[in-house]
Amino acid sequence: MARPSYLRALAALLPGMTTLVCASLRDTPDVGTTPRLDLDVEVAVERFRGLAGMLPGAAIRYAVKANPHPALLRALVRAGCGFDVASPAEVGAALAAGARPEDLVHSNPIARRDHLRVCGLLGVRHFVVDSLQEVDKLADEVPGALVLARLLTSGAGSDWPLSRKFGCTPEHAVELLGRVAARGLRPVGVAFHVGSQQRDPQAWGPPIHAAAGVFAAMASAGHPLDLLDLGGGFPADHEGLTADLQTYGRVIEGHVDAAFGDRRPQLVLEPGRGIVGDAGTLVARVIAVIDRGERRWVHLDAGVFTGLVETLEEAIRYRLESDRHGPSVPCVLAGPTCDSADVLYEHVPVDLPIDLREGDEIRFRSAGAYTTCYSTVGFNGFEPLPTVLVR
Template identity: 35%
Template sequence: MTIALDGHRAQPRLPGHWPAALSPEYLALIDVPTPYLVTDLDTLVSRYTRFSAALPGVSTFYAMKCNSTAEIVQTLHRHGAGFEVASIGELNALQALGVDPAEALYSNPIKPPAHVAAAHAAGLWRFGFDSPGELRKIAEYAPGSAVYLRLRVDDSTSVFPLSRKFGAELSGAYDLMLLARRLGLRPYGVTFHVGSQCANPSAWRQAIAAAGTLMRRLATAGIRLSMLNLGGGFPARYVSPVPSIEDIAGVIVGALDELLPYRPEVLAAEPGRHLVAETAVMATTVLGREVRAGENWLYVDVGAYNGLMETQQTVSGWRFPLWTSLPHHADEPCVPFTVTGPSCDSSDTMFYGVSLPDSLEVGDKLYIGSAGAYTLSYASAFNGFAPPTPLFVGEPGAGAR
């Protein structure tokens, strides 16, 4: 649903990089039951444009898994982005919105055979892999396709490391590419992933160095790669500062110039969180406020199971910028709260010791910023509580839907 509201002004002292279009005064005008997730498409366009400008010559393939709502996909498609899929379901969603499968990358290293066959039949021709078994699968179900190898790289400086599950060791990468050629596949490229929400620009430099080593060795076997895919991991701002995309891009560009034996025809990246996280605010209503063993508890109508699962996935918890509907929030005395969801599961608790106004009561709204990534895509209706309603503002010419 796209909504249009006028007459708002920016609320001062908002935390983080809160979209100016989604100030608390603006959100107060939205007459939709909570929970809802409202996305500013103008902010999305701005972030995509800034990402592209920072990495000239790098083609953007948006990671569908992060947030696949039609409005986001259509907006990015209109502005020239490609897409990265992890399943035939994601590819089918792109097709329904008019995206040519030939413009997509299928980067999931381990895929269901039926998905490979269906994607190939639809016209997708580039498949990621990291193992001999996956190569044989692709050769059988998508013969003649172009394949790109996912390298295992150091992702220890990211919030969500991914290398334990996926990635081929550099020591075996050369033989895998030769196997691809023997199987009648086209050794097309190399990719890596420095881990989700990576705040260390040097991680990309180290990964590019590994890719360069592989490219150099493959050249001795007559294999010249057409693509270097920088993967994802580009961070978004939540509460703590992160490097700017310009800072990260500076390291990447330097590494491309210094560490590769040649420049592949296609340079690609798969941002997800970086593009969409800061575009959206989750709105939720206070259902209850209690004191338990001297601790202030705030019960709200969205929880981990229907939108905030990332708060459960790190040892230290995942912090989001928070604000409330209280008109003088910035001047209110604050106390620490434990913020928990609506379900009967006691582990459905998202925030511990967060500072919020002491005057919060049942019926007040809690606004959760930087909520555009991995919220709707993770959400379920556990315990009968519905996922947040997606709302959209901005992107001139989109109209009301």
């Protein structure tokens, strides 16, 4: 009926949607301009392959929110990656990059009704929910949706916890997956997220075992499940990282074996930072070095509002590099805006070369995730953080 022309209209919107999720594309600066993100797409593809090899057979759904650059999405599609999406604009960006709608999972558990409808019309089938209200919304807007219930986790062990806002108890998951079936949708699995930059591979254990309980209850109720979505949380090379990817794979595999035995579900991973974090370097420049009483303050041309939001509460500790190699002193690191929240590291200062001066470059390693897309559109007149593709 009206559906094909509606889809054509949506297709016409796709390029705009791509721009929407990647504001930093508005400007592509010359190499040398700061601040900027240098992005190496090949590194992201290697990380994708590493994660795919870590748990053979798992389907990888890159979390577009981490960095939606179109060149990155295209390269990941070519490598065989699907996507975790949270809005119609992210669906548009994934489809414009060549992804198939069946390789997308909508894992934003609470969404606008019209957004759900558009995602459904664009062909997305898998949706994650954590409340009865969202099951009802989905039943109204996306007939035939395949639904996963998201479990609550503690977020312990992660540098950027995602606890509290989303997730339900295993008992509630059983109740809402029952409602999924009663409303004519298909209950297909369980999802969770152990917190971003999760430094403890054992953090996957409790939710995997809780998920096995939900699988068992649903099988007894006549609705067997077959998808276990282990979320993101796989780390980039920030300060404090100790375990390697093989260790994550081994520990997770052990928990899946212990919890499911030979009734192993299809595994899904939704890595964001674990794929694109190490593929980016945020290059900033010193705009002033000021000695204030006992403390040295180094002010940069990038800050909390221009890509470094994850330094809030000093949660994510990037490894820093400069071209000076003399003795170092502890420094407070601040961004360029007038907002007093624009201070990156103060409680735990960073060691920087004593002869650092105005105009020097400071490079934030492993800053490919949650930087360009977390930049304000122009607070204090500072441009969003642009991307330079280095490969």
